[in-house]
Amino acid sequence: MTASSSLATNAANLVAVSVAGHIAHPGFPGLPAEPYRLAADGRPFLLPAYGGIVYNVSVGDRAFGWAADCVHPGISLRQPEDTRNRGLNVYACVGNRAKVMTGPAAGAKGVVTGKSGRFSEQVIVHFPREARKAMAVGDQIVIRSEGIGMELTDHPGVMMKGIAPELLAALPSRTDGKRVEFGVVARIPAHLAGAGLGLTSDGGSLHMQSTDRALLASLGLDQMRLGDIVAIEDTDSRYNHGYLRGACTIGVVCATDGPRAGFGPGIAILMTAPAGEMGTFAEPAANLADLLKLEA
Structure with missing residues (x-):
């Protein structure tokens, strides 16, 4: 890594x-x-x-x-x-x-x-x-x-979305020269993407649906923490959010769950790629509190 x-x-x-x-x-x-x-x-x-x-x-x-x-x-x-x-x-x-x-x-x-x-x-x-x-x-x-306009020069298919250079430098990553992968706490299936679909990805957040608690428990998603780095599968967030097979979006959990349908934890988008240029690997410690050494 x-x-x-x-x-x-x-x-x-x-x-x-x-x-x-x-x-x-x-x-x-x-x-x-x-x-x-x-x-x-x-x-x-x-x-x-x-x-x-x-x-x-x-x-x-x-x-x-x-x-x-x-x-x-x-x-x-x-x-x-x-x-x-x-x-x-x-x-x-x-x-x-x-x-x-x-x-x-x-x-x-x-x-x-x-x-x-x-x-x-x-x-x-x-x-x-x-x-x-x-x-x-x-x-x-x-x-x-600082961060608007940042690019991965060796991976032009990956679009940065509202991530500071300091955070990018702290994220666990690995690359084989063609594809870059980032460490995430969890992977969220595309069908759990909720409120925020269709809206701009340059501000605000995309929520994870959380009504089906049995499914969340089976996937371990009910254990997410605020600040966790997570991936949303088959989701293209270059300009807005939508389903695209093979795409990948990475973000940070930035808001708590809620009782409304479609409004589970909110995720602020950090980067996205439409055609397999970006992948992920499991990294349970990938949380902002540790990555940026936040004072409690």
């Missing part, structure tokens, strides 16, 4: 630029809608959803079992104006470094760990638990964005 740092890239030509967002307030649908949502079996539920500062769920924790609906670990960022928020969501790459600029936690440092929200509204950032205690909704976070 070789480290990804040995893979040839155009990282020396990438542009580093600042993007920023404010810690987002959790929200619910506006009136006259009720705050309740429907679980897969038709039961109404009212649970915490994405947004805000989450004090007790972090990268490295379990993705299943929380009394929550697709909660983001750590903090969630957004910009109030749509085009700026789109810029934040696309520019921010998983593995980019972040810094708190305002409030009592100013100076605290974090790492981008995902992108999510119903329509790519938010960027997820990990900060140590102690720093989160000092934060407030509305605090400004600046991200050093």
